[in-house]
Amino acid sequence: xxxxxxxxxxxxxxxxxxxxxxxxxxxxxxxxxxxxxxxxxxxxxxxxxxxxxxxxxxxxxxxxxxxxxxxxxxxxxxxxxxxxxxxxxxxxxxxxxxxxxxxxxxxxx
Amino acid sequence: xxxxxxxxxxxxxxxxxxxxxxxxxxxxxxxxxxxxxxxxxxxxxxxxxxxxxxxxxxxxxxxxxxxxxxxxxxxxxxxxxxxxxxxxxxxxxxxxxxxxxxxxxxxxxxxxxxxxxxxxxxx
Numbered sequence: 401x402x403x404x405x406x407x408x409x410x411x412x413x414x415x416x417x418x419x420x421x422x423x424x425x426x427x428x429x430x431x432x433x434x435x436x437x438x439x440x441x442x443x444x445x446x447x448x449x450x451x452x453x454x455x456x457x458x459x460x461x462x463x464x465x466x467x468x469x470x471x472x473x474x475x476x477x478x479x480x481x482x483x484x485x486x487x488x489x490x491x492x493x494x495x496x497x498x499x500x501x502x503x504x505x506x507x508x509x
Numbered sequence: 510x511x512x513x514x515x516x517x518x519x520x521x522x523x524x525x526x527x528x529x530x531x532x533x534x535x536x537x538x539x540x541x542x543x544x545x546x547x548x549x550x551x552x553x554x555x556x557x558x559x560x561x562x563x564x565x566x567x568x569x570x571x572x573x574x575x576x577x578x579x580x581x582x583x584x585x586x587x588x589x590x591x592x593x594x595x596x597x598x599x600x601x602x603x604x605x606x607x608x609x610x611x612x613x614x615x616x617x618x619x620x621x622x623x624x625x626x627x628x629x630x631x632x
Binding site for chain 2: 430435
């Protein structure tokens with residue numbers, strides 16, 4: 401099965417921009433989706449498809465992809481954006497199999 | 510507004526079967542637009558997809574868990590369930606139910622999640 405690799409942790413100054421990456425072979429074929437998870441809470445979908453935001457997700461969140469790497473960018477990070485972020489895609493083994501990334505802890509300074 | 514809510518025992522003994530249910534409110538589980546999923550997260554670790562079910566009863570499982578997992582649906586109760594057999598300590602995790610959008614890959618994503626329920630495997 402495929403693996404999705406993320407940096408364990410990144411930090412960003414308040415109001416600055418941070419990019420979180422997710423690498424894996426399956427991303428050459430399938431879109432990544434991104435989830436924000438705060439301590440003790442369920443994940444929340446923030447980006448899906450090419451670069452789509454569910455209703456209620458601020459437009460400072462955006463997604464992009466190139467080759468085997470998907471990225472989530474937070475432009476103008478806010479204190480409430482401090483959280484774990486997980487990427488996800490279908491697995492190369494089959495369209496009904498899914499893999500999550502290792503997760504990135506984002507700290508807003 | 511669709512909501513999902515997990516329920517089930519918080520403590521399971523080793524070698525026994527973990528059983529959880531997920532109740533769907535605010536929408537019908539029989540909508541053909543979604544797959545109904547189980548995902549887990551061991552303490553301090555990442556997320557792992559367990560499997561999902563379509564309202565018709567078609568199921569798909571993570572190959573690494575397939576031999577121990579059964580997911581079923583009860584459309585009359587608007588809920589779906591998870592059974593994980595022969596559990597060990599490594600199955601200790603927060604278990605989430607979630608909704609996956611069927612259809613175009615452009616819509617890929619688990620768009621609604623339950624709050625999660627912690628299950629500990631211990632004697």
